[in-house]
Amino acid sequence: MATVLSILFAGLGQLYNRRFLKGIVFIVVEAAFLITLANFVVNGVWGAITLGETPREDHSIILLIEGIIAFIVIGFALTAYIFNIIDARRNAKDLQLGKKIPTVRQQVIDAYNSSFPYMLITPGLIMLVFVVVLPLAFMLALAFADYSLYNAPPRKLLNWVGFENFTKLFTEDIWRESFVNVFSWTIIWTFVATTLQIALGLFLAILVNDKRIKFKRTIRTVLILPWAVPAFVTILIFAAMFNDTFGAINNDILSQFGVAIPWLTDATWTRVALILIQTWLGFPFLFALFTGVLQSIPSDMYEAADVDGGSRLQKFRFITFPHIMFATAPLLIMQYAQNFNNFNIIYLFNEGGPAVRGQNAGGSDILISWVYKQTFEYNQYSMAAAITIIMGLIVSIFAFFQFRRTAAYKEEGEM
Structure with a gap:
């Protein structure tokens, strides 16, 4: 009956169980929801489904956002409603077992003790939903609509087009060629640039950590200096240095050998320059990270390896490298994920250029910079949302499987 x-x-149900305070609270909450939000929820669901019916009067984007908010509100309401049913059923079972009904004062104390952690979490959770979940849901929705420069509200209404935007990426020539080139360069860029900066940081850390090296503090300070300079400043300086016409690299260095490289006008050389710059930007952090790990490795292990006749390569392979990977593998994976979406260096250096004939992406564009251009330069909002979903899936799948394989996420006895 309570259920x-x-x-x-x-x-x-709570009133039936003689939990009067709790019952009154639930009644007030549901009544307030029905009085204040029922109309908004109904209109929001209608707007999300139809995206409007009258051009210039109905704004599809506003209706879509209101619809997403309505579904979020429905989610919160259903959660509270289900909790109300479960609570009433649990209290009824307690009464059947002969448990004493607590007084109103005891109910307040019990509710405070049991719900205090949830009271602290709830504001942050609500903020998280509207700051993170709402934009993500809006982006997901746009990927299945036809929002573009030539079909923009309120002059026109949006329509749901299903997977048409994803199909364009693989069927229409300009989209297919652009996507294949950008995606392949993104993978190469992520792997090569990140691996080079990791390798350089590890090499320098091992070299400086050698007992025969003197002035270690000075050397470490100098090697970490590139990290102290803001990245965007360094990128802009390098962009000037690599300039084809007045750059110092062509005019002052390569000119001595009679060479002039088109760093900004040839896609291949632009990519080479970007990889070199990212290696310079990324190695100081990894150098500092590896240095800390190397200093934490017990010297007894190296002494035992010396007694057993181990070579430098063997000590690196069986002692140094496993310790470094155990401590830093999650951070190294994040380095790959960060470079996969490294918008700053791509856009600040050459704005993703140079232009490529027959494509709507530049020769050095990666997926994130391509999405930026589709959004703010070409106003292809739905296509940009579709590409963003693909990016998110790639990064999520890669990070998920790599994190699960790292020893840092396992028990030490399972290594």
């Missing part, structure tokens, strides 16, 4: 009453209206 049925709670289904009919929140709080009735």
Whole structure:
């Protein structure tokens, strides 16, 4: 009976169980929801489904956002409603077992003690939903609509087009060629640039950590200096240095050998320059990270290896490298994920250029810079959302499987 009453209206089951304070709270909450938000929820769901019916009067984007908010509100309401039913049923079972009904004062104390952590979490959770979940849901929705420069509200209404935007990426020539080139360069860029900066940081850390090296503090300070300079400043300086016409690299260095490289006008050389710059930007952090790990490795292990006749390569392979990977593998994976979406260096250096004939992406564009151009330069909002979904899936799948394989996420006894 308590379960049925709670289904009919929140709080009735609690009143039936003589939990009067809790029942009144549930009744007030549901009544307030029905009075204040019922109309908004109904209109929001209608707007999300139809995206409007009258051009210039209905704004599809506003209706879509209101619809997403309505579904979020429905989610919160259903959660509270289900909790109300479960609570009423649990209290009814306690009464059947002969448990004493607590007084109102005891109910307040019990509710405070049991719900205090949730009271602290709830504001942050609500903020997280509207700051993170709402934009993500909006982006997901746009990927299945036809929002573009030539079909923009309120002059026109949006329509749901299903997977048409994803199909364009693989069927239409300009989109297919652009996507294949950008995606392949993104993978190469992520792997080569990140691996080079990791290799350089590891090599320098091992070299400086050698007992025969003197002035270690000075050397470490100098090697970490590139990290102290803001990245965008360094990128802009390098962009000037690599300039084809007045750059110092062509005019002052390569000119001595009679060579002039088109760093900014040839896609291949632009990519080479970007990889070199990212290696310079990324190695100081990894150098500092590896240095800390190397200093934490017990010297007894190296002494034992010397007694056993181990070579430098063997000590690196069986002692140094496993310790470094155990401590830093998650951070190294994040380095790959960060470079996969490294918008700053791509856009600040050459704005993703140079232009490529027959494509709507530049020769050095990666997926994130291509999405930026589709959004703010070409106003292809739905296509940009579709590409973003693909990017998110790639990064999520890669990070998920790599994190699960790292020893840092396993028990030490399972290594």
